[in-house]
Amino acid sequence: MQAPHxxxxxxxxxxxxxxxxxxxxxxxxxRVRLARNFRRWExxxxxxxxxxxxxxxxxxxxxxxxxxxxxxxxxxxxxxxGLLPFEEFTAWERQSLVDRHLxxxxxxxxxxxRGLIATPDSSLALLINEEDHLRLQSLLxxxxxxxxxxxxxxxxxxxxxxxxxxxxxxxxETFGYxxxxxxxxxxxxxxxxxxxxxxxxxxxRIERARKLAKDKGFALRGTFGEGSKIWGNLHQISNQTTxxxxxxxxxxxxxxxxxxxxxxxxxxxxxxxxxxLDEARDSVGRAYGVLRYARRLGTREATDQLSMLxxxxxxxxxxxxxxxxxxxxxxxxxxxxxxxxxxRLLQSDERDILRANLLRSHMVRxxxxxxxxREESFDETGSDEPHLANPGDAVSL
Amino acid sequence: MCEICGQNGATVFIARVLNxxxxxxxxxxxxxxxxxxxxxxxxxxxFELNLDALQKVFGAEFPSDEDDADDLAEFMEAAEMEEDxxxxxxxxxxxxxxxxxxxxxxxxxxxxxxxxxxxxLEPDSDEAKAFEQLFHASDMPFDKQIPEEASLGxxxxxxxxxxxxxxxCAKCGTTWDRLREDGRAGCAQCYVAFHEKLVEVMSRLQRExxxxxxxxRTALKxxxxxxxxxxxxxxxxEMLQRRLEEAVxxxxxxxxAKIRDKIRIVTSxxxxxxx
Numbered sequence: 251m252q253a254p255h256x257x258x259x260x261x262x263x264x265x266x267x268x269x270x271x272x273x274x275x276x277x278x279x280x281r282v283r284l285a286r287n288f289r290r291w292e293x294x295x296x297x298x299x300x301x302x303x304x305x306x307x308x309x310x311x312x313x314x315x316x317x318x319x320x321x322x323x324x325x326x327x328x329x330x331x332g333l334l335p336f337e338e339f340t341a342w343e344r345q346s347l348v349d350r351h352l353x354x355x356x357x358x359x360x361x362x363x364r365g366l367i368a369t370p371d372s373s374l375a376l377l378i379n380e381e382d383h384l385r386l387q388s389l390l391x392x393x394x395x396x397x398x399x400x401x402x403x404x405x406x407x408x409x410x411x412x413x414x415x416x417x418x419x420x421x422x423e424t425f426g427y428x429x430x431x432x433x434x435x436x437x438x439x440x441x442x443x444x445x446x447x448x449x450x451x452x453x454x455r456i457e458r459a460r461k462l463a464k465d466k467g468f469a470l471r472g473t474f475g476e477g478s479k480i481w482g483n484l485h486q487i488s489n490q491t492t493x494x495x496x497x498x499x500x501x502x503x504x505x506x507x508x509x510x511x512x513x514x515x516x517x518x519x520x521x522x523x524x525x526x527l528d529e530a531r532d533s534v535g536r537a538y539g540v541l542r543y544a545r546r547l548g549t550r551e552a553t554d555q556l557s558m559l560x561x562x563x564x565x566x567x568x569x570x571x572x573x574x575x576x577x578x579x580x581x582x583x584x585x586x587x588x589x590x591x592x593x594r595l596l597q598s599d600e601r602d603i604l605r606a607n608l609l610r611s612h613m614v615r616x617x618x619x620x621x622x623x624r625e626e627s628f629d630e631t632g633s634d635e636p637h638l639a640n641p642g643d644a645v646s647l
Numbered sequence: 648m649c650e651i652c653g654q655n656g657a658t659v660f661i662a663r664v665l666n667x668x669x670x671x672x673x674x675x676x677x678x679x680x681x682x683x684x685x686x687x688x689x690x691x692x693x694f695e696l697n698l699d700a701l702q703k704v705f706g707a708e709f710p711s712d713e714d715d716a717d718d719l720a721e722f723m724e725a726a727e728m729e730e731d732x733x734x735x736x737x738x739x740x741x742x743x744x745x746x747x748x749x750x751x752x753x754x755x756x757x758x759x760x761x762x763x764x765x766x767x768l769e770p771d772s773d774e775a776k777a778f779e780q781l782f783h784a785s786d787m788p789f790d791k792q793i794p795e796e797a798s799l800g801x802x803x804x805x806x807x808x809x810x811x812x813x814x815x816c817a818k819c820g821t822t823w824d825r826l827r828e829d830g831r832a833g834c835a836q837c838y839v840a841f842h843e844k845l846v847e848v849m850s851r852l853q854r855e856x857x858x859x860x861x862x863x864r865t866a867l868k869x870x871x872x873x874x875x876x877x878x879x880x881x882x883x884x885e886m887l888q889r890r891l892e893e894a895v896x897x898x899x900x901x902x903x904a905k906i907r908d909k910i911r912i913v914t915s916x917x918x919x920x921x922x
Contacts, residue, residue, distance in 0.1 A: 296821070296833045403861075411864075423858065428835045432832060436858050493849055493853035493858060494849075494854030494858070
């Protein structure tokens with residue numbers, strides 16, 4: 251019997267779900283990750299469990315010192331951070347950390363010696379013994395890679411001050427910060443931007459965006475890391491190059507590439523009011539129908555429909571829900587999150603019912619714009635069936 | 648293998664920086680000694696740092712300069728750091744752990760292993776076959792590059808250190824093939840062991856095979872110190888060369904010979920960062 255104590259470490263609403271940053275109509279969140287390793291121990295995928303435990307122990311015990319060294323603003327954040335050794339949590343609980351975008355699927359696969367330090371609002375996390383000994387991550391709302399980097403940079407300075415007295419961190423003049431995967435060596439930095447691209451999907455131009463990213467040397471992929479599926483039209487653009495470029499340049503390049511895709515998406519959204527009106531209305535209306543009335547919903551379907559309903563929100567067709575609520579729902583409907591929230595083992599169909607219940611309760615507040623409800627004249631399409639007249643301008647349900 | 652005789656294993660690695668150009672040599676002890684006619688003046692016969700030689704160069708040049716004592720200490724430190732970075736023969740423990748990883752317990756059953764080995768060396772079977780059998784019998788995951796001496800158990804650390812250094816990381820035993828297949832290095836030392844190969848790969852995959860950007864403070868300090876040493880050395884070299892020219896024009900050949908020797912010593916000074 252697992253108590254839902256994992257959730258007691260975290261706010262229900264993470265920092266990235268809230269308002270903040272730029273380009274919030276398309277960009278959900280910005281994330282910066284830094285990979286750091288100790289020279290002395292083998293990389294986590296190779297190190298014996300004893301060494302992994304030692305690394306984690308060192309980091310856990312060092313946290314108060316690190317917090318003291320990290321400057322006034324961070325100190326407060328870090329002292330409230332939770333220390334989470336993975337052995338203490340069930341597979342579902344660990345999965346719920348992935349659902350919150352706190353860590354990666356690779357990290358939670360094994361529990362021995364793995365762990366996480368995370369602030370309650372999930373804005374700052376220290377992944378221990380993931381692919382590298384340490385991964386410093388910050389996750390902030392909207393497009394604000396600079397702010398995310400400065401947060402993680404301060405933490406890195408404090409960690410370095412504490413551990414690197416005698417060159418304990420793996421660093422080389424040629425290859426920079428050494429990482430388990432040589433493709434991360436150098437700055438060890440991965441900057442990524444989470445993008446919501448439903449209009450590009452409707453316009454069938456998502457491949458073009460992917461190609462644009464690839465040509466510039468970036469990867470556009472799913473939000474749960476390499477090889478993850480794209481659900482709810484959520485994509486993540488991140489840098490592929492880490493060596494021979496400095497941090498500021500990487501941040502700038504990723505931001506510029508992200509802005510370009512944001513512009514593409516906005517263009518497609520404008521088309522949703524004209525050329526793609528029928529397709530867009532179909533998708534948004536369908537999403538509302540499913541979310542408002544369905545009694546069983548799988549994660550995939552719910553995520554996709556939420557995405558389309560959010561497009562309705564951005565187009566001004568859907569009212570009554572905030573962007574924050576959309577962000578929250580994206581996480582709250584995930585299987586592991588429901589599981590941990592309810593604190594007992596749920597069967598898949600039971601989860602589907604709970605998920606649908608949760609979504610219906612939020613959809614009650616949604617109001618639709620006439621554009622979604624009004625019936626145009628059917629003369630052109632030659633429909634001879636009489637249709638129900640539109641009852642009013644805005645229907646509240 | 649030794650680069651000169653090509654017969655013995657290489658146990659001495661020499662990295663030089665000559666006029667800003669780095670070069671490397673892997674030699675066996677015999678050849679290294681034979682070659683050590685003033686090129687490696689700071690090393691004595693056991694390849695340890697020779698303090699007297701150092702003092703001769705730096706101390707004698709500026710006998711009244713108090714800085715020199717510090718400079719020497721700094722230089723020594725740099726030289727020691729150098730040793731850390733260069734692949735030195737691996738320790739017995741490292742070898743033992745490597746062997747135990749391969750399923751061979753040299754700690755307790757070293758004698759058994761040897762007996763087993765001797766038994767397989769029956770007079771009727773030729774040596775090569777015996778080896779093959781042995782390798783198959785013990786199901787050793789080691790590849791063929793492992794020197795025979797390593798399994799003879801006479802000087803395991805030494806013997807293993809020779810070739811393993813060339814093929815696999817001395818610390819964690821990761822081979823280049825494995826690193827490439829896996830896409831992951833085993834430890835930080837792998838980056839030293841496979842330096843050239845990684846440079847080659849990185850220059851294709853990454854923007855450049857040279858890190859720019861954030862540097863830990865300790866590394867910054869070290870970089871500055873090395874730069875300082877380098878400029879001092881270059882400065883000294885310049886001065887010596889000028890004096891050599893002067894001596895030659897004055898036809899003072901005795902002095903010129905001495906100065907030339909000093910120049911040789913200074914140019915072979917190792918002020919490098921990574922092997």
